[in-house]
Amino acid sequence: MIVAKFGGTSVGSAKNIQKVVEIISHKNEKCIVVVSALGGVTNLLIKASELAVKGDQEYVNVLKDIQTKHKDTIDTLFDEEDQENSAAYVMAQMHKLKDTLKGVYLLNDLSEKSLAKIVSVGEILSSYIISEAFRVNGMNCELFDSRLLIKTDSHYSKAGVHYQKTYKNIKDAVKNSDKKVMIMPGFIASDEKNNATTLGRGGSDFTAAIAANAIDAELLEIWTDVSGMFTANPQIVKQAKPIEQITYQEAMELSHFGAKVIYPPTIQPAMDKKIPILIKNTMAPNDRGTLIAEKTPAGKNMVKGISHIEQISLLTLQGNGMVGVPGIAKRLFGALSQQNINVKFITQASSEHSISFAIDDEDAENAKIAVDNAFEYEIFQRKINPVTVESDLAIIALVGDNMKSHQGISGKMFSSLGNNNVNIVAIAQGSTEKNISAVIAKKDAKKALNSLHTTFFENQLKQINLFIVGVGNVGSKLLEQIKQQQSHLLEKLHLEMKVVGLANSKKMIFDEDGIDLDNWKEELHKSKITSNLDEFYNQVINLNLRNSVFVDNTANDVVPSFYEKYLKKSMAVVACNKVASSSDYANYNLLKELSKEYNAPYLFETNVGAGLPIIDNLKNMINSGDEIQEIKAVLSGSLNFIFNNFDAKNSFYDVVKKAGEEGYTEPDPRIDLSGVDVMRKILILVRESGIQMELSDIENESFLPKNSLNAKSVEDFMESLKTEANHFNLLREGAEKNNSKLKFIASFNRGKAKVKLEQIPQEHPFYNLDGKDNIVLFYSNRYADQPLIIKGAGAGSDVTASGIFGDIIRTINK
Known part of the structure; x- marks a missing residue:
C-alpha cells in the first residue's frame, strides 16, 4: 500500500481535483489519499473567526465566499444529480459553521477549542467533495473521518498525537475496508472527548505520515505545486533545481529552515519505519520529483540545499556575571519556554560571556520581557546587561549530510557572502556538521541565496x-x-x-x-x-x-x-x-x-592606452618585484592621429574636427590638445609604478598658442584653430625640414615627469607610429638595456569598449 497526500493547491480547483483523480486512477495498489482543504479556504476560515470575535459582521460575507468556492467546484465537477447531493452536504456543514461563528460573534470569545472546530471544516468539505469525484469517476473508494482515527491531547491548535491508539485505529480501519482507495481529511483529529483538534502547521503532511507509519506503507507521496525540494527557493533563486534524492535528516534540516514543501513533523513517522517519501508535482506528474530516504547515493555536491527564514530577531544576553555560573542557559531557555517561544538558532561565546538566540520577530518583545524578568536581580546588580534585540534579520543555512568533516565548506560559504558585502551577524554549526547557519540582514537574503547557490550548485556558472x-x-x-x-x-x-x-x-x-x-x-x-x-x-x-x-x-x-x-x-x-x-x-x-x-x-x-594592456603589464612587473626607472610614451591616440594626418593638404582645424567625429578625442578636444589628458595618463602610470606624484608635479610644454589655451568654450577653441593656422603650419614645417615627425611625448625619469610636442627623427621607434596608435617604453631593473614595449591602437570607441569589457570580466575573479 501507499499513502498519497494532496495539498491545498493540488485540490484548489475543479481542474486540479480532476488531475488528482487521474493520478490515483493509475495506481495499481491500494492507496490512502489524504487531502487538504481547498486552496485558500483555511485562511478564509481564520479570517472569518477573527472578524467574528471582533464583532464585525463582515464575517458573514467571508462565509458566503467559502460557500461559493465549494459550490463552484461542485458545479464544475459533477452533473446535476451529483451536484444536488454534494451541495446538500456542503450546506449542512455550512449551517453548523455559521452557528459556531455566530456564538463567537455574540460572546466576543474565540477559544482554541472553537477555532479548531471552525478550521476543521475546510478538510471536512474538501474530503467529501473529492471522495464524490472519485466515486463518479468509477473508483472504488471510501471516506474515513480522521477525527475518529487520529486521537490527540487537548492542545487544540497544535495537538500532540496519541500514537499507539492512532496507529491501531488506522490499521483496523484499513483492514476492515474492502475499498481500493481510502480518503482521509488531513490536518484534523480529535481528543479523548471527541472535540475537534488540529495538528498545526503542515498538519495534512503529518496526517499522511501517521497513516503511512500505521499501515507500513511502501511509499509516502506528497503531491504539491512544485516538482520536489529545490536546492534553494526557486522564487528567489531562478537557477535553483530539484534535488533528486535526499536523506531524512537533510530534509528535516531544510524544512526546519524554511523549505515549505514538507514540514519537519511529517518526516519522523516515515523515518521510524524507513518509509521513502516522494515529493511530486500535481500539475506536472511526470516530473521526477524528490525522493527522501534513509540513504542516498554519494554525489559530488557536499551541500544538498540552501534554505532560509526571514522575519527573525536576534536577542543577546551578556555580561561578566555569566562567566562560570552554572544554570544560566537553563534559566534563559526556561523563561522562553514558559512563553511558548520557539528558538530557531543558538550560539554562545566560548568565554561564556554571552548567549545569542534567534526567534521570530513577532516573539521578540515578549522574549525580551521574559528574559529580563528572569535575570532581574543580576541586571539590577549590573552583573548582566538587559537583553539586546536586533530585528529585520534572516537565517540562511547550508544543509548536507556529506558536509561532515569535509574541509572548506564553511570557508567557501563565508567567502561568498563576504565577497558580496553580506555582513554575518552570528554563526552556528551543530556537532553533526550537517548544517551551517548564519544570521544576516533580511535585506541581504536574496543576494546571499543567489551567491551561495552559484558557489555550490551552478557548475561555476557566474553572474x-x-x-x-x-x-x-x-x-x-x-x-x-x-x-x-x-x-x-x-x-x-x-x-x-x-x-x-x-x-x-x-x-x-x-x-x-x-x-x-x-x-x-x-x-x-x-x-x-x-x-x-x-x-x-x-x-x-x-x-x-x-x-x-x-x-x-x-x-x-x-x-x-x-x-x-x-x-x-x-x-x-x-x-x-x-x-x-x-x-x-x-x-x-x-x-x-x-x-x-x-x-x-x-x-x-x-x-591609459584604451584597450592596450599597459596598466596590467605594469602591475605584473611591480608585483613581481621589478622597479621602473624610466617611461617614454606616446599616450594620446587622438594627438597621434591628428599629427599623422596633419599635412599641407589638411589644415590643423580639419584634422582635429575629423578626430572628434571619429571618436578619437574627448567630447571637449581641449582636454586632448592642451596636454592635460596625456598628463593624467603619465601620472597614472607613475602612480601605478608605486611613486607618489600629483598632476601639478608634471611639466607641460603646451604647443597651443595663447589664443587657443584661453578659449572659454569648445566653439571658441575650434575657431581659434582656424585663426591660428599659421602657428600650427610652422610647427609642421619645422619638423618636415628636419626629416622628423611631430609626436606628443610623455616621459618620466629620475622622479620627474613632463609632456611636450617633440620632433621625432627617422631612427626613433616612435617615428613610424601610425594612425591613432599608442606606444609605451618601460625601462626597469629587468628591462634596462632593451625596454618592454607595448604598442597598438590607443584610441577609438571600439578598442576602449573592449578594454572596459575586459576589466568587467576580471571583476568576477575578485
Missing part, C-alpha cells in the same frame, strides 16, 4: 550585474559587444552578464532581469526616470544584487565622486574616466585602499 553610466560612443559600443558576446560568455566562460541599470545625462532605466540590449535605446528614450547620480546609486543599493559592477563610461568630473560609495558596498568599479585616478593622490590612494579593504576591484585599464 555579473552591470550598472552603466554613459552610453555615448564608448558606452554604445560596450553594450553592442556585450550583446554580441553573451552566448560566448555562457558557453566558454560559464558567465552570465546582465545589464541591470543604464543611464545617460537625461534618463535612466533599471531591470533586475536584464535590460533588453536589442531595444535599450528605445527603453531609455521612453523612460520617465530623470537621470540623477544619487538616485542611480540608491537604486543600485536597493536592488542589492550579487556581483554588481558599476561602470563609468563618461569623462564627467562628478561621476567619480561616487566610486568611494560603491567600493564601500563591495561593488566593483570599472572606469574609462581618468578623473579619479589622476585626482589628488590622497583620493587615488583612498580608492585603492577601499578596493583592498572591501575586496571590490577598482579597474581602469582603459585610462
Whole structure:
C-alpha cells in the first residue's frame, strides 16, 4: 500500500481535483489519499473567526465566499444529480459553521477549542467533495473521518498525537475496508472527548505520515505545486533545481529552515519505519520529483540545499556575571519556554560571556520581557546587561549530510557572502556538521541565496550585474559587444552578464532581469526616470544584487565622486574616466585602499592606452618585484592621429574636427590638445609604478598658442584653430625640414615627469607610429638595456569598449 497526500493547491480547483483523480486512477495498489482543504479556504476560515470575535459582521460575507468556492467546484465537477447531493452536504456543514461563528460573534470569545472546530471544516468539505469525484469517476473508494482515527491531547491548535491508539485505529480501519482507495481529511483529529483538534502547521503532511507509519506503507507521496525540494527557493533563486534524492535528516534540516514543501513533523513517522517519501508535482506528474530516504547515493555536491527564514530577531544576553555560573542557559531557555517561544538558532561565546538566540520577530518583545524578568536581580546588580534585540534579520543555512568533516565548506560559504558585502551577524554549526547557519540582514537574503547557490550548485556558472553610466560612443559600443558576446560568455566562460541599470545625462532605466540590449535605446528614450547620480546609486543599493559592477563610461568630473560609495558596498568599479585616478593622490590612494579593504576591484585599464594592456603589464612587473626607472610614451591616440594626418593638404582645424567625429578625442578636444589628458595618463602610470606624484608635479610644454589655451568654450577653441593656422603650419614645417615627425611625448625619469610636442627623427621607434596608435617604453631593473614595449591602437570607441569589457570580466575573479 501507499499513502498519497494532496495539498491545498493540488485540490484548489475543479481542474486540479480532476488531475488528482487521474493520478490515483493509475495506481495499481491500494492507496490512502489524504487531502487538504481547498486552496485558500483555511485562511478564509481564520479570517472569518477573527472578524467574528471582533464583532464585525463582515464575517458573514467571508462565509458566503467559502460557500461559493465549494459550490463552484461542485458545479464544475459533477452533473446535476451529483451536484444536488454534494451541495446538500456542503450546506449542512455550512449551517453548523455559521452557528459556531455566530456564538463567537455574540460572546466576543474565540477559544482554541472553537477555532479548531471552525478550521476543521475546510478538510471536512474538501474530503467529501473529492471522495464524490472519485466515486463518479468509477473508483472504488471510501471516506474515513480522521477525527475518529487520529486521537490527540487537548492542545487544540497544535495537538500532540496519541500514537499507539492512532496507529491501531488506522490499521483496523484499513483492514476492515474492502475499498481500493481510502480518503482521509488531513490536518484534523480529535481528543479523548471527541472535540475537534488540529495538528498545526503542515498538519495534512503529518496526517499522511501517521497513516503511512500505521499501515507500513511502501511509499509516502506528497503531491504539491512544485516538482520536489529545490536546492534553494526557486522564487528567489531562478537557477535553483530539484534535488533528486535526499536523506531524512537533510530534509528535516531544510524544512526546519524554511523549505515549505514538507514540514519537519511529517518526516519522523516515515523515518521510524524507513518509509521513502516522494515529493511530486500535481500539475506536472511526470516530473521526477524528490525522493527522501534513509540513504542516498554519494554525489559530488557536499551541500544538498540552501534554505532560509526571514522575519527573525536576534536577542543577546551578556555580561561578566555569566562567566562560570552554572544554570544560566537553563534559566534563559526556561523563561522562553514558559512563553511558548520557539528558538530557531543558538550560539554562545566560548568565554561564556554571552548567549545569542534567534526567534521570530513577532516573539521578540515578549522574549525580551521574559528574559529580563528572569535575570532581574543580576541586571539590577549590573552583573548582566538587559537583553539586546536586533530585528529585520534572516537565517540562511547550508544543509548536507556529506558536509561532515569535509574541509572548506564553511570557508567557501563565508567567502561568498563576504565577497558580496553580506555582513554575518552570528554563526552556528551543530556537532553533526550537517548544517551551517548564519544570521544576516533580511535585506541581504536574496543576494546571499543567489551567491551561495552559484558557489555550490551552478557548475561555476557566474553572474555579473552591470550598472552603466554613459552610453555615448564608448558606452554604445560596450553594450553592442556585450550583446554580441553573451552566448560566448555562457558557453566558454560559464558567465552570465546582465545589464541591470543604464543611464545617460537625461534618463535612466533599471531591470533586475536584464535590460533588453536589442531595444535599450528605445527603453531609455521612453523612460520617465530623470537621470540623477544619487538616485542611480540608491537604486543600485536597493536592488542589492550579487556581483554588481558599476561602470563609468563618461569623462564627467562628478561621476567619480561616487566610486568611494560603491567600493564601500563591495561593488566593483570599472572606469574609462581618468578623473579619479589622476585626482589628488590622497583620493587615488583612498580608492585603492577601499578596493583592498572591501575586496571590490577598482579597474581602469582603459585610462591609459584604451584597450592596450599597459596598466596590467605594469602591475605584473611591480608585483613581481621589478622597479621602473624610466617611461617614454606616446599616450594620446587622438594627438597621434591628428599629427599623422596633419599635412599641407589638411589644415590643423580639419584634422582635429575629423578626430572628434571619429571618436578619437574627448567630447571637449581641449582636454586632448592642451596636454592635460596625456598628463593624467603619465601620472597614472607613475602612480601605478608605486611613486607618489600629483598632476601639478608634471611639466607641460603646451604647443597651443595663447589664443587657443584661453578659449572659454569648445566653439571658441575650434575657431581659434582656424585663426591660428599659421602657428600650427610652422610647427609642421619645422619638423618636415628636419626629416622628423611631430609626436606628443610623455616621459618620466629620475622622479620627474613632463609632456611636450617633440620632433621625432627617422631612427626613433616612435617615428613610424601610425594612425591613432599608442606606444609605451618601460625601462626597469629587468628591462634596462632593451625596454618592454607595448604598442597598438590607443584610441577609438571600439578598442576602449573592449578594454572596459575586459576589466568587467576580471571583476568576477575578485
